[in-house]
Amino acid sequence: MSNFGTTRRSFRIEKLTRLASWKSDIYPPEIWEHIFSYLTGLQLLRARLVCRRWRDIVTGCPPLMRKLRIRLERKRIWRKYPLPDNFYVMDRNFNPTWLLPVTEIIFQDQLIAGIGPWWTRLAQKLTHLTLSGGFMDLSLLIVMLRQTPNLQSLQIRESCLTGTAELNVQFTKLQELNLDELRCCGDERTNLLDVFDNIFPRVKDLRIRKIWKEDFNVDRLLPPIRALAGTLEALEVDDAAVNVLRDLPELTRLRRTSLHVEPRFNWDSWAKFFRTQRLIEDLVIYTDELCDTKVLRDIGRAVPNLKRLTLHITDRIDTDFLKFMPNLQYFELRGDLYNTIVLPRKGSARITEIRLREVTVTGFWKFLDRSPHLARIVLNSCVLVDEDSNAKVSKNLRAVEIDRHTNISLGMLQSLLRKCPFLEELVYCNEETYDESVVPLICERLKGLRKLSLQYCSVTDADVGHLARYGLALEEVRLSRHTLCLQTVKQLRATRNIHVCVIDD
Structure with a gap:
């Protein structure tokens, strides 16, 4: 999804600053509040510096403070160990008195050899802690966690924990645990x-990915996961733990x-698990081969509350x-x-968003109708088969994203613009089918369009002028630099204060 809005928010903070200087x-x-x-977290930091009253308002408002985070990356001063150049160290001499009492902190690429008194002060309000790409002793981690009475989320990513520790402590407030490529050295x-x-007996959200497999049998995950059956509401394991969930029907919450299923996904192997999963709302399935889609129909019957489904599959479907x-x-x-999917002719009664990647799509108009x-419709690296459109005008479609690798004919694009006049966001990046008719049609049909991205398309200065004159609702536009002159871009930026992002392809 395109990243819009940064410049517009900077205007807001400038106006607020002028207001604060007055009264x-x-x-x-x-x-x-x-x-x-x-405002974003960075803009809140700027707002705090305007005056003492704003500083006190931001600091005294927990929802605003939750937007602020600290990322600690220090210069490399530890020479004792033969570590790569991109690793840094932290010891008891580190004393960052300037740190705000934020609720989230990230340690990035550091060897943590010790923690000074500053940690006690900062840790009291901490709710989210991330260790990313570093080394530390497990016993030191336990010491740090003991001083975080309100910690709710712990993420350890691409990090190495060394040594042993006395594990006679429990952190019962921790609800989210992410162990992503954890190594124990x-x-x-x-x-x-x-x-x-x-250590974390009340975890609700558990994610274990990129398990270091040299001496770790994934079957060892079964007992600790099973022990969390009374609280666990979300579980994600990667392909190192293929079929682990099949043996965990106790997880009924x-x-x-x-x-991750292999070699073949069939109902007989998974029926026991899914028949106990009446509460699942969000399901992701990775599999190379389906026996047939009957297994997905059976899942639909067994899991009546399913609201989100993501399939990673290379088989026909x-x-x-x-x-x-x-x-x-x-x-x-x-x-x-190379696989073709036929979208259901009867559509879907409640679906609000569909994302397709690397498939050939037929039945588009009937499904939309x-x-x-x-x-919202998102197409990445797809082929959209040409079809005659007899569909009614879509009154609810608000966003369409078509990336540069999606094969869509100009006729299909023109039909889409005509049939979806209430679009507010359009991302279209296919330079092969773009021509001079696209921008005038966008301005003619999409009167409420607020965000437009034509990156990689050969947009001309005349197209930009047309957007400036007739794109009356436009707030943000993203274009490629190689076909435009700077003066034209400046004129568009000056039009109704439109935020224009011009990118070097």
Whole structure:
């Protein structure tokens, strides 16, 4: 999805600064808190510096403080160990007195050898902690965690924990645990993957990915995951843990989970698991081979509350199973470009968003016509088969994204613009089918279009002028630099204060 809005928000902070310089106490704190809620974390930091009252308002408002995070990356001063150049060290001499009492902190690429008194002060309000790409002793991690009474989320990514620790402590407030490519090093070591259930007994959201597999049998995950059955609501494991969930029917509270299935995905192997999963709302499935799509229909029958489904599959697939998922709101399919999918002719009653990647798509118009709540369509590296459009005008579709690798004819694009006049966001990046008719048609049909991206397309100065004159609702535009002169871009930026992002391809 395109990243819009940065410049527009900078205008907001400048206006707020001028207002504060006039009279910062003109509004009560509640009004300022509401105004500040529209700012990003970086803009909130700038707002704090304007005056003492704003600083106190931001610091005293927990929802605003949750937008602020600290990322600690230090210069390399540790020479004792033969570490790569991109690793840094932190020891007890590190004393960052300037740190704000934020709720989230990230340690990036550091060897943590010790923690000074500053940690005690900062850790009291901490709710989210991330260790990314570093080394530290497990016993030191436990010491740090003991001083975080309000910690709710712990993420350890691409990091190495060394040594052992006395694990006679529990952190019962921790709800989210992410162990992503965790390595445990040293001759004597405690593997956190074996004991995380003892330390974090109330985890609701567990993610284990890129398991270091040299000496780790993934079957060892079963006991600690099973021990969390009373609280676990979300579970994600990667392909190192193929079929692990099949042996965990005890997990009856799951609302979000992912499955890696091989060699073949069939109902007989998974029926016991899914028949106990009445609460699942978000399901991700990775599989190379389906026996047939009957297994997906059976999942739809067994999991009545399913609202989000993501399929990573290289086998042929039809989408008739969608009619057995009446509450589905989000559907994503990542397939193989040589496979053709036929979207269901009867549409989907409640679906609001569909994302397709690397598939050939047929039945587009009938599906659009009979999916009354569909609001967003995203096509990445797809082939959209030419079809005659007899569809009615879509009143609910608000966003369409078509990347540069999607094969769509100019006729299909023109039909899409005519049939979807209420679009507010359009991303179209296919330079092969773009021509001089596209921008005038956009301005003619999409009167409410706010965000437009034509990156990689050969947009001319005349096209930009047309957008400036007739794109009356436009707020943000993203274009490629190679076909435009700077003066034309400046004129567009000056038109109704449109935020224009020009990118070097």
